[in-house]
Amino acid sequence: MTTAIPANATVIAAQARRYYVEGLVNGTPSVVAAVVENAKQLLAQPAEHQLAMQRRDLVHDLGKSAPFWQSGIVSILRSATSGGVVSASRPGDLPPPSGRGAPLTLVDDDTIENEIVSSKLALAMMDRSSWEFTDLRSRMLLLEGRDELDPNDVLRPHVLARVVTTAWRNAGLSLEAWKLIQPDLQDEFSHFAEESYHEVNRWLLERRVMPDIDLRPFIRRSRNVVHWSTGSGASGFGISQPGASFDGSRASVADETRLMTRMASLSRSIDHAEAVLGRLNRLVGRQLPDFASTAVSAQPASPRLKAAIASAQEGIVERLARATQSPGAVAPALSAPALLEEMHQRKQVLKQAAETPVERATIEIVALLFQSILTEERLPASVRVWFARLQMPVLRVAVGEPDFFATTDHPARRLIDRMGACVMGFDATARLIGDSLEKEIKRIVQVVEAYPDTGRRVFQTVLTEFEKFLEHYFRSENEASKAGVSLAQQVEQRETLAIQYTMEFLFQVWADVLAMAAVKSGPQGEFTKAMKRAATDLIWSASAKVSREERAEVIRRLPPLLKTLREGMDQAGLAAERQDEHLQRLNASLAAAFTAKAAAIPGERLAELKNRLETLEEMLPDAQEVDIDESLVLDLSGHENSAFEIVAEGGSMPTPAMLSWARELQVGAWYMLDYRNRNEPMQLAWQGMRRQLSLFVSPNGRCVLFQRHRLAAFLQAGLLVPAQDESLTVKATRSALAKLDVDPSRLLN
Numbered sequence: 001m002t003t004a005i006p007a008n009a010t011v012i013a014a015q016a017r018r019y020y021v022e023g024l025v026n027g028t029p030s031v032v033a034a035v036v037e038n039a040k041q042l043l044a045q046p047a048e049h050q051l052a053m054q055r056r057d058l059v060h061d062l063g064k065s066a067p068f069w070q071s072g073i074v075s076i077l078r079s080a081t082s083g084g085v086v087s088a089s090r091p092g093d094l095p096p097p098s099g100r101g102a103p104l105t106l107v108d109d110d111t112i113e114n115e116i117v118s119s120k121l122a123l124a125m126m127d128r129s130s131w132e133f134t135d136l137r138s139r140m141l142l143l144e145g146r147d148e149l150d151p152n153d154v155l156r157p158h159v160l161a162r163v164v165t166t167a168w169r170n171a172g173l174s175l176e177a178w179k180l181i182q183p184d185l186q187d188e189f190s191h192f193a194e195e196s197y198h199e200v201n202r203w204l205l206e207r208r209v210m211p212d213i214d215l216r217p218f219i220r221r222s223r224n225v226v227h228w229s230t231g232s233g234a235s236g237f238g239i240s241q242p243g244a245s246f247d248g249s250r251a252s253v254a255d256e257t258r259l260m261t262r263m264a265s266l267s268r269s270i271d272h273a274e275a276v277l278g279r280l281n282r283l284v285g286r287q288l289p290d291f292a293s294t295a296v297s298a299q300p301a302s303p304r305l306k307a308a309i310a311s312a313q314e315g316i317v318e319r320l321a322r323a324t325q326s327p328g329a330v331a332p333a334l335s336a337p338a339l340l341e342e343m344h345q346r347k348q349v350l351k352q353a354a355e356t357p358v359e360r361a362t363i364e365i366v367a368l369l370f371q372s373i374l375t376e377e378r379l380p381a382s383v384r385v386w387f388a389r390l391q392m393p394v395l396r397v398a399v400g401e402p403d404f405f406a407t408t409d410h411p412a413r414r415l416i417d418r419m420g421a422c423v424m425g426f427d428a429t430a431r432l433i434g435d436s437l438e439k440e441i442k443r444i445v446q447v448v449e450a451y452p453d454t455g456r457r458v459f460q461t462v463l464t465e466f467e468k469f470l471e472h473y474f475r476s477e478n479e480a481s482k483a484g485v486s487l488a489q490q491v492e493q494r495e496t497l498a499i500q501y502t503m504e505f506l507f508q509v510w511a512d513v514l515a516m517a518a519v520k521s522g523p524q525g526e527f528t529k530a531m532k533r534a535a536t537d538l539i540w541s542a543s544a545k546v547s548r549e550e551r552a553e554v555i556r557r558l559p560p561l562l563k564t565l566r567e568g569m570d571q572a573g574l575a576a577e578r579q580d581e582h583l584q585r586l587n588a589s590l591a592a593a594f595t596a597k598a599a600a601i602p603g604e605r606l607a608e609l610k611n612r613l614e615t616l617e618e619m620l621p622d623a624q625e626v627d628i629d630e631s632l633v634l635d636l637s638g639h640e641n642s643a644f645e646i647v648a649e650g651g652s653m654p655t656p657a658m659l660s661w662a663r664e665l666q667v668g669a670w671y672m673l674d675y676r677n678r679n680e681p682m683q684l685a686w687q688g689m690r691r692q693l694s695l696f697v698s699p700n701g702r703c704v705l706f707q708r709h710r711l712a713a714f715l716q717a718g719l720l721v722p723a724q725d726e727s728l729t730v731k732a733t734r735s736a737l738a739k740l741d742v743d744p745s746r747l748l749n
Contacts, residue, residue: 006143012207013143017084020200021154024192025074031192032070036062038184058177065171072167080154086163113175118165121186122158123735128190130726130734132197133157134275139201139209147282151742157193158738164189273408273730280365280737281405287744288361291402301359301399308353312346313392313449320385339374339388343367350395351749359399361747366395368736373416373728378424382438386445390416393448397455411459413729415444418466420728422668422683436477440469470668474685474697481685481695484703487644488686488695505582510535513568520571527571534564542589554590562586644703647675651713662712663691670723671696673714675704681723 006012039062043055080086126133137149152159164185168178178185205211284291301309319342347367354360370391374384397412398404404412419441444462451458474481475489514531521527538561541554562583569579654662665684673682673696682696682704694706706714714720726734740747 006207006209009143009145012204012209013140014084016140016143016200016204017154018081019203020196021077021081021084023196023199024077024160027192027196028070028073028077031188032066032073034188035181035185036066038188039181042181042184054176054180058180061173061177065173068171069167069173072170073163076163076167077154084154085150085152086154086159114165114169117175117178117182118161119158119738120182121164121189122161122738124186124190125157125161125193126734126738127725127731129157129194129197132194132201135201135210136197136204139204142210147286148741156741158742160189160193273726276726276730276733276737277406277408280733280740283737283740283744284361284365284405284747287747288357291358291361299400301396302355304353304355305350305359305399306396308350309392309396310452312350313389313452315346316342316389316392317449320389339384340371343371343374343388343391357748360749362399362402363395364747365405365736365740366391366398368739369729369732370394372732372735373420376420376424376728376731379420380423383419383423383441386441387416387419389445390448393452396452397459401455408727408730411456411463413727415459415463415466416729417727418463418666418668419444421666421670421724422470424670424723424728436473440466440473467667471686474667478685478697480699480701481683481697481703484644484695484697484701484705485686487703488688488693488705505538505586509569509572509574509582510538513572516572517568530564531568534561534568537561538565538586542586558590644705645676646705647707647710647714649710650675650717651710651715651719652717654709654712654716658712658716659708661715662694662708665694665711672721672723673704674719674721675714682720 036059039055039059043052043059047055076086133155136155140149140155141147149156154160165178169175281291300306344367347363350363351360354363370388373379373387379387394404394412394416397410401410404410422437423441444466447462448458475485476482510531514528514535517525517528517531537557541557541561565583565586566579569582574582665687667684667687669684671682671684673680680698680702682698682702684694685697685703686695687693692708694708694711696704696706698704711720724731
């Protein structure tokens with residue numbers, strides 16, 4: 001479908017930028033005030049003497065310099081009102097990226113540090129507002145008829161980050177002060193950027209600019225809300241009271257607003273990942289037209305590059321092995337800065353060995369991906385070394401199989417994402433991983449290293465093995481989960497044993513009874529029909545009985561049913577002791593049906609069985625169509641205790657899309673669960689038959705069991721939130737894009 005471009009497109013684009021800038025200008029005072037208040041709250045927290053003194057100095061410095069910081073941000077932003085571009089050559093700004101022919105100059109440490117904090121702020125903004133920014137970029141590119149925004153476009157997150165950090169330094173505030181309050185700074189400006197992008201998107205939607213991508217009509221935040229004006233002009237925004245919504249009509253939807261936001265994340269997660277990869281390929285294609293053609297007809301790495309990769313891998317293994325064996329050197333040798341420094345040196349050697357521009361570009365992109373992965377703060381230090389050792393195998397695959405950059409389901413990407421999802425929790429306690437999991441990651445990396453020439457096959461093989469390992473690990477080795485998994489399996493098995501024993505009896509015994517009855521009295525004989533009715537009654541009796549009336553009916557029917565079953569087994573020539581054995585097992589299964597909470601077989605289905613019963617198979621209920629009702633897990637007296645909880649209420653009516661998402665959750669991934677006045681990280685540890693039951697476990701061993709409909713309801717309501725809005729490799733790709741946007745020439749240098 002072709003999107004219509006407004007006749008006054010360029011005018012609308014210019015107005016949108018002014019609207020964005022004015023919104024930032026008017027909202028900056030509230031954000032600066034929030035940062036100052038956060039610093040004061042930080043001062044009130046207990047700390048060692050030296051840290052407490054640093055915090056006191058921070059509050060003092062902010063008290064003096066915050067007005068200058070605020071005016072500096074506003075001044076730089078206003079310079080972009082007319083042209084929409086923030087100059088990179090203002091005093092105190094970072095130096096612009098050098099061109100290929102530019103002379104080499106030394107950059108002082110202070111500038112490098114400033115770039116680092118600016119980049120971290122930009123990444124935090126993108127983490128929070130990636131979809132809003134992606135939508136805004138798409139709309140602006142459509143209006144302006146070009147392929148990409150200017151690297152210094154005021155709309156870009158890294159430009160806003162540069163404005164904030166530059167104004168901070170120009171106000172006389174130090175980088176040490178910034179680092180003291182960095183989490184709060186990143187949090188405040190990330191929300192600020194998200195709301196800013198959201199409001200410009202809303203403004204453009206009112207003018208019917210690409211309305212088909214509007215999937216998030218509402219945003220809520222539990223902090224002082226920055227309220228934009230809803231008028232037609234670019235008049236900026238004011239401040240509303242804490243907890244207020246964007247206007248009165250939106251407030252009426254209450255918690256449903258976050259449901260829509262959550263549905264957007266669900267519906268666009270795959271599309272977002274593919275869009276990021278698409279942007280990467282377009283950006284590289286503009287610098288290297290041959291890059292796209294290599295994805296169609298992949299070429300193996302040149303001999304020189306193969307040898308360089310092998311040599312680099314040997315060096316990585318040797319150095320990291322030496323670091324892990326020497327206790328005194330572990331911390332510095334395996335720290336992110338040390339790994340990144342070595343990665344940079346290794347990249348230069350590999351580029352010198354590359355024989356084509358495509359190889360050099362591939363080396364650069366893979367290096368940027370792993371730079372992001374190895375600086376991921378939630379990645380435990382104990383496994384960072386194993387992710388570092390994957391760089392060369394991934395580079396080898398990326399050179400030989402360029403679809404690594406074109407598809408989200410390449411096994412190398414999926415392996416990194418699955419391992420990352422399992423080891424990255426929400427906080428320090430959630431990041432503690434077991435020895436078995438760490439050993440398995442180590443084994444997987446070593447297997448990949450041992451088969452360097454097998455391409456994607458070795459990644460696919462170990463990915464399959466890792467999935468099997470996770471099932472065993474959470475069931476048998478993980479102390480926090482194994483008791484809960486065992487109990488969850490018992491809950492599930494108890495509901496299936498009754499029908500299972502009944503089916504075994506029908507297949508193993510009653511088929512012979514029916515056959516014998518048909519021989520003696522004919523297929524339509526009364527005795528044969530009676531035996532068929534007995535089979536139907538047995539199925540009904542063995543299914544769950546959730547009401548007192550149904551249970552009374554079972555008791556009433558049971559004596560004549562058992563009498564009929566014994567008569568049938570007599571006719572089939574079954575010995576008395578074998579009859580007693582079968583009836584005892586059936587008695588046990590029927591007793592289990594009294595306490596089971598599975599969905600009962602509908603009466604219409606039983607009537608159909610009675611009317612259409614011609615073969616034994618027709619008696620059996622279609623297991624694929626029987627949903628496990630939430631009452632299945634409602635027998636709290638028998639299963640729930642302080643460490644094992646069954647979710648029986650809460651959430652919001654799930655849509656079919658949410659039910660589908662609930663089926664696709666992967667074991668090992670982390671989530672934040674809001675349940676029974678507790679908000680804590682939980683890891684998906686087990687899924688039952690056809691993913692009808694799912695068990696989540698906290699680091700301290702709290703187990704929470706969901707039935708699929710309830711799980712979808714919690715996802716829909718935002719009460720169960722994924723730890724990662726995007727996978728590790730997609731986030732790394734986005735980080736690489738941000739760096740390549742600033743300096744595309746690094747692909748070829």
